[in-house]
Amino acid sequence: MSTSPARDDTDTVDDRPTPASNSFVGDVLVNTERWACKAVQTPAQLVLEVALAIFSLLMFTAVFGDLGALALERGAFAGVDYVTFILPAALVQVAGSAAIGSGIGLIEDLDSGMFEKTLVSPMHPAAVFLGKAIAELARVVCYVLLIVGLGMAMGASVETGLLGIAGIVLVCLLFALWYMAISNVVALLSGDEGTLDAAANLLLFPLLFFSSAFLPLSALPQTVQDFATVNPVTYGADAVRALVLGRDVSTVVQFHHFGGALDTLVPAVAVLVALDGLFGGIAVWLLARASRSTMV
Amino acid sequence: MVRPTLQTATDDSTGIDAAADRTQSDDAAGPPAVVVEDLTFAYPDGTRAVDELSLSIPRGECFGFLGANGAGKTTTIKLLATLLDPTSGTVQINGYDAAADRSAVRGTIGYMAQSVGVDRTLTARDNLAFACKAYGVPRDRRRERIDELLALVDLADVADTPAGQFSGGMQKRLDAATALVHDPALVFLDEPTTGLDPKARSRLWDYFERINDRGTTVFLTTQYLAEADALCDRLALLREGRLVESGTPAALKRRVGGAVLSITLEGGGEAVATAAGVARESGLLGPDATVDTTDESLRVRTERARAVGPELLVALRDAGVAVTGFDVAEPTLDDVFFALADESSDGLADDPEAEGPVSTDRQTGGAR
Numbered sequence: 288m289s290t291s292p293a294r295d296d297t298d299t300v301d302d303r304p305t306p307a308s309n310s311f312v313g314d315v316l317v318n319t320e321r322w323a324c325k326a327v328q329t330p331a332q333l334v335l336e337v338a339l340a341i342f343s344l345l346m347f348t349a350v351f352g353d354l355g356a357l358a359l360e361r362g363a364f365a366g367v368d369y370v371t372f373i374l375p376a377a378l379v380q381v382a383g384s385a386a387i388g389s390g391i392g393l394i395e396d397l398d399s400g401m402f403e404k405t406l407v408s409p410m411h412p413a414a415v416f417l418g419k420a421i422a423e424l425a426r427v428v429c430y431v432l433l434i435v436g437l438g439m440a441m442g443a444s445v446e447t448g449l450l451g452i453a454g455i456v457l458v459c460l461l462f463a464l465w466y467m468a469i470s471n472v473v474a475l476l477s478g479d480e481g482t483l484d485a486a487a488n489l490l491l492f493p494l495l496f497f498s499s500a501f502l503p504l505s506a507l508p509q510t511v512q513d514f515a516t517v518n519p520v521t522y523g524a525d526a527v528r529a530l531v532l533g534r535d536v537s538t539v540v541q542f543h544h545f546g547g548a549l550d551t552l553v554p555a556v557a558v559l560v561a562l563d564g565l566f567g568g569i570a571v572w573l574l575a576r577a578s579r580s581t582m583v
Numbered sequence: 584m585v586r587p588t589l590q591t592a593t594d595d596s597t598g599i600d601a602a603a604d605r606t607q608s609d610d611a612a613g614p615p616a617v618v619v620e621d622l623t624f625a626y627p628d629g630t631r632a633v634d635e636l637s638l639s640i641p642r643g644e645c646f647g648f649l650g651a652n653g654a655g656k657t658t659t660i661k662l663l664a665t666l667l668d669p670t671s672g673t674v675q676i677n678g679y680d681a682a683a684d685r686s687a688v689r690g691t692i693g694y695m696a697q698s699v700g701v702d703r704t705l706t707a708r709d710n711l712a713f714a715c716k717a718y719g720v721p722r723d724r725r726r727e728r729i730d731e732l733l734a735l736v737d738l739a740d741v742a743d744t745p746a747g748q749f750s751g752g753m754q755k756r757l758d759a760a761t762a763l764v765h766d767p768a769l770v771f772l773d774e775p776t777t778g779l780d781p782k783a784r785s786r787l788w789d790y791f792e793r794i795n796d797r798g799t800t801v802f803l804t805t806q807y808l809a810e811a812d813a814l815c816d817r818l819a820l821l822r823e824g825r826l827v828e829s830g831t832p833a834a835l836k837r838r839v840g841g842a843v844l845s846i847t848l849e850g851g852g853e854a855v856a857t858a859a860g861v862a863r864e865s866g867l868l869g870p871d872a873t874v875d876t877t878d879e880s881l882r883v884r885t886e887r888a889r890a891v892g893p894e895l896l897v898a899l900r901d902a903g904v905a906v907t908g909f910d911v912a913e914p915t916l917d918d919v920f921f922a923l924a925d926e927s928s929d930g931l932a933d934d935p936e937a938e939g940p941v942s943t944d945r946q947t948g949g950a951r
Contacts, residue, residue, distance in 0.1 A: 303613060304767075305691075307765040308686065329704060333839065399699075401700055402698030404696070407664050410717050411686075566948070
């Protein structure tokens, strides 16, 4: 129950019961805490996600290493270590796969009655979803930092230093956000974890391979290059790579205005923000709709 | 004037005693817990789940909402709890308008859905902690409040077990506790005991009785009429989204009228059928009478039950039916329910086929 402002006021009697409530920020924090607490309660999932992230970095380096080095020499990345080149791929992969699990929590809440339970509380519905999103994005930040650390331990170098790492985290969050939004959209439309799982796999792996994530586009067949141009993962990977290498790496957008990494970053971030706005808007609209029609 | 408001009474303590005080001081004060006028909820196809419903529930009352499945009970509760927007009509909860002041309504009610609403990953304690924070229970009072609620619903021993490992009854009790963390002035309980075994059900009802005694207004739906009879101050019967009858349990029973003759027979179904025929053709029963049968007994409800009882027994003996038991009782809520809520065209019509299982239901429903 909240502290009632009229509590000690004996002159004016509003004899209606005082509604319990929090501040908006308080509501957000409560929900962030709940989802963080749930994540800690299921450590196996955390461990597996971390393991997947670590394995993908090791795997990409081991499988594509020699081939990759050759491709890098032929492309515009002469002198770049393959592990440095592949680090952005591992980062967008870990950000995407952590974010796309977002809808699973939503489906669980719809099934367990917790969705309705939070809805009937005085908490602001937007704060409920925002709190959950913050907990999930915090997880993305942890994974990203872990993979950056691992990559550097394996010999990758981040040319832009700490500021660059902060930028990498931000880009990964922007990248995670549209995956998160799509995940929630699929969750609300299908209400089914199996469907969401299938959609997640479809969205993650084919898009990763048909992008600039693993190899310079110049080393790939023309059809792949064409698809990569319209593939959001290319923009995510290029943005992170520009921050890792500290220079313009984009081959899909010819943008030369600022010089250096910004020539890649600005258009790539613009694409990611547009995607976040589009899918985020759809997700918010669907969530608002679901919040107003909990049918019998 | 120094009247403690509802809030003040509970603010200085989480204890039952302080809350009990407010029953006396606040019963008459303040707006009714629920005021509904011409409430209608229609689906897009035009079907009305709730049809021009009007009712008012004073503070502190235990109000029971009865009706068959699909009568509109859950839709009504969702409309009152702000989970659905009405097609037309107004809802006032604790003096707040449900459409204009949704968050104030939400902050003064507790809501227990028909299906359980607990986070299965979290422990019982963490579920309650989340609810406390969601309802803004101050930090320094949370622990005490959680312990009190755990004790109240008998889950203190398993407080640190994930709710996913609980039985259905335990989850229901946890769900009930989380609906009460903020000591709401009004709780909505949608079939709170459906699907539970009799022991779990009786524990939960004891618990609802306790919170109602503490001054909380209780609005519940149930299919266990004997329990509604024991707990509720007032009942309403809903059929096809319309209120068909409301009043105290005693008044409703009077409305059905008469008394019920239960006659136990020897010889099984054949004897029962013969006896039913004898009763109907005896000319002893008035036009209001109903005759129900079970496997081994006859239930005759009529205004003149006491007067015609002996003559009916004689008629049965003359027809060669062996009577092994005989009882006269007031009608139960089941009689009311089946006479009013489940009726087809004329509810008091005698239809042994449809009403056959009544007695069986009543016996299991009545077990506490």
